[in-house]
Amino acid sequence: MLISKEISKILHYKKVVVIMSKTYNIAVLKGDGIGPEITEATIKVLEAVQEKTDFKLNFLYGEAGFHCIEEFGTNLPEETIALLKRTDACLKGPMTTPEEAGAPVSGAVKIRKIFNLYANVRPCKSFPSVDSLKPNLDFVVVRENTEGLYSGAEFAAAPGVGIAYRIITTEASTRVAEFAFKLAQTRKKHLTYVHKGNILRITDGIFKEAMKTVAKKYPNVEVDDQHIDATAMHLIKKPEFFDVIVTSNLFGDILSDEAAQVVGGLGLAAGANIGDTYGMFEPVHGSAPKYTGMNRVNPISHIMAAALMLNHLGERGAAAKIEKAVTDVLGEGKVRTMDLGGNSTTSDMADAIAQKIREA
Numbered sequence: 001m002l003i004s005k006e007i008s009k010i011l012h013y014k015k016v017v018v019i020m021s022k023t024y025n026i027a028v029l030k031g032d033g034i035g036p037e038i039t040e041a042t043i044k045v046l047e048a049v050q051e052k053t054d055f056k057l058n059f060l061y062g063e064a065g066f067h068c069i070e071e072f073g074t075n076l077p078e079e080t081i082a083l084l085k086r087t088d089a090c091l092k093g094p095m096t097t098p099e100e101a102g103a104p105v106s107g108a109v110k111i112r113k114i115f116n117l118y119a120n121v122r123p124c125k126s127f128p129s130v131d132s133l134k135p136n137l138d139f140v141v142v143r144e145n146t147e148g149l150y151s152g153a154e155f156a157a158a159p160g161v162g163i164a165y166r167i168i169t170t171e172a173s174t175r176v177a178e179f180a181f182k183l184a185q186t187r188k189k190h191l192t193y194v195h196k197g198n199i200l201r202i203t204d205g206i207f208k209e210a211m212k213t214v215a216k217k218y219p220n221v222e223v224d225d226q227h228i229d230a231t232a233m234h235l236i237k238k239p240e241f242f243d244v245i246v247t248s249n250l251f252g253d254i255l256s257d258e259a260a261q262v263v264g265g266l267g268l269a270a271g272a273n274i275g276d277t278y279g280m281f282e283p284v285h286g287s288a289p290k291y292t293g294m295n296r297v298n299p300i301s302h303i304m305a306a307a308l309m310l311n312h313l314g315e316r317g318a319a320a321k322i323e324k325a326v327t328d329v330l331g332e333g334k335v336r337t338m339d340l341g342g343n344s345t346t347s348d349m350a351d352a353i354a355q356k357i358r359e360a
Contacts (some may be wrong), residue, residue: 033287035093041299041350048354066096117273128331143252168203173210180246194247267298270305298337325356
């Protein structure tokens with residue numbers, strides 16, 4: 001991690017006291033649709049956190065997303081890639097990805113590949129006064145982030161016939177398995193690996209074998225083996241069973257959205273994209289263009305993504321302040337955005353959370 005040092009000198013009774021405060025360079029990509037609004041809301045919260053801590057966040061804004069394609073011919077300009085490489089982490093807003101054949105691939109997918117962000121981590125936790133399928137849920141979906149059907153390797157074999165490659169390797173499967181097992185050790189020591197090995201015998205056979213091999217190194221972690229369809233059902237039937245779920249790219253994308261709804265909806269769901277040397281943090285939901293500029297969507301998903309970012313940077317106390325403030329505001333039930341059955345605005349929610357942090 002690249003951390004610059006800011007040295008402040010304070011004169012007190014003719015003595016010089018040197019205070020070392022960390023400064024983190026954070027790339028901020030606002031994205032498309034509602035992205036700029038929820039990003040601004042999150043920055044408000046991060047500014048409040050900085051008032052209560054001994055580190056600084058230096059926000060470096062870059063352009064990325066659908067709105068860049070017309071001007072730059074890409075949704076991730078080279079200038080933005082260069083910006084990302086100068087920072088300690090990326091705070092990313094939702095981006096619209098065009099669905100037409102030949103269009104640029106997802107900006108998020110590009111960043112994941114450039115920085116080898118192989119683990120997508122999506123915590124799923126019940127919040128007070130929020131409708132959840134069951135109370136006190138707390139589990140995590142870990143998704144392999146670099147290959148699978150999201151490799152983008154597809155082609156038209158003939159008119160009306162398309163072929164997509166599902167690329168699964170031992171290397172990538174082992175890497176995400178190690179990440180998931182280490183995470184499980186810090187939690188309830190229970191891991192479920194998810195696949196469709198009875199049908200996808202070669203690709204998921206590789207994935208399964210990697211999981212079994214890594215499991216031998218973690219004998220204290222209880223391991224379950226489940227098919228994707230069964231897991232989708234069990235997330236509804238008995239979500240409390242799960243602690244850490246690890247799976248391949250597409251399966252993880254679908255399961256994590258289902259899991260988000262189980263604990264209250266996508267407006268509360270944050271995601272982290274983690275590699276060995278860098279991290280990108282984002283809300284799980286999309287850009288919701290129909291709500292652009294309306295100041296009515298829930299910013300908590302992005303705010304909690306910022307908490308994940310701080311935790312990744314080692315600022316666990318600051319991350320805990322954000323989570324507590326979010327929990328307190330939701331518990332009071334006075335500020336509720338549209339998705340939570342209220343009529344509070346995006347900025348109302350951000351202001352309430354920031355104020356809780358300042359009052360703590």
